[in-house]
Amino acid sequence: MSNPRYKRSTKFLNHAEALIPLGSQTFSKSRTQYPVGISPLFMHKAKGCHTWDIDGNKYIDLVSSLASVTLGYQNPVVNSAVRKQLRKGTIFSLPGKLESDVAEKIVDLVPSAESVRFGKNGSDATSAAIRIARAFTGRKIVAVCGYHGWQDWFIGSTSRNKGVPKEISDLTKTFAFNDLASLYQIFTSNSGNVAAVILEPMNSTWPIENFLSEVRRMCSENGTILIFDETITGFRFAKGGAQELFKVIPDLTTLGKGLANGFPLSAVVGKREIMGEMSEIFFSGTFGGELLSLAAANEVLRMYQQEDIIGQLTAAGELLDNLTNEEIVKNSLQDVLSLSGHPTWKFLNWTDHETATAMEIKTYFMQECFKEGILVLGTHNVTTKHTKNIIKEIARAYSKILSRIAIKLKCDQLRESLEVAPLVPLFKVR
């Protein structure tokens, strides 16, 4: 029987799937992540930190459009700059001045940035960075750690590699975060042929003390280009991203999500000498200089220059962390749920319990969160619109949900309280 709360969403899925495979352009927004029957599946509007589904249910949004929104949906300052640009034109036949204005701000904010090129998605930037590294070094092998997008060179190294020729996948080697030996192994077995090391400088765990600096040293010693994929950490962990926070400067950096507060813009930036390869390789797109996103970025970056956005994001994240941890402890759920990562991008880690699996508990948590009007997947992606009061509201909902989880686990009733089949780990991006 279909859940009346999500009646329209569930019905619309059939319509969407008849036209669009999976009914979504983004894997993490699809029914693979949101179980049908207990989840909203389509959104209607979003403002500040709230979002409304097509059934009219309202949520506090902790997904924040996959962490691409940092200043809240429909930020009035950003939107006003975009409206102003709309009156001048969305795209021109030649480059616009805004490209250089935004590039200048990135160079001011991001330590490794001397030169900048724009793309639309994070995958554009990471793929461009890999091509530059291969062109600059004349080598083939790339070492990866984290998630870097949908293109062949990276996705071929994951379990979701259908459609990628083995010859391409073979050129990508995976190493583990905080495990220098696993990177050393790649350097020794591909001596003189490692073009690039690309990694998320941090995702769910903090780098151990010398990890990033040792990666930097190994790359320099081997003539390998070090790329920090700061698609998420950029404009979230610090004004200049994780490289500023950890004081390790890569050769190239990729930026994406936080750049334009949800408008489609990414960038590959880095040392002028290496970025010079951009004049020789082919990285070019019709919409690379699209002006609405650049107008948004210009305003976003101005705010980062003039206001303490990072302080606001961090304070919001820390409060949410503290209140969530209090609820975890109050309900004696420390063995089942833990939080990890940076306060502005915190991961919820579920562990198997004797009466239910981690996936069952996570699915139940989502089911109950959605009912309580909290949209959360696997991380807390806070924005400046997640005010103290909003976070207290989330904590009150968590208090009810975590106590339900504790009781149900104790009485071995969690499984039977699931209204749908639990999520299955189809493809783990990290």
Ligand SMILES: Cc1ncc(COP(=O)(O)O)c(C=O)c1O
């Ligand atoms: C660290 C990282 N790199 C690259 C990407 C790819 O970005 P996009 O989905 O915009 O292509 C993502 C997207 O989630 C990401 O988190």
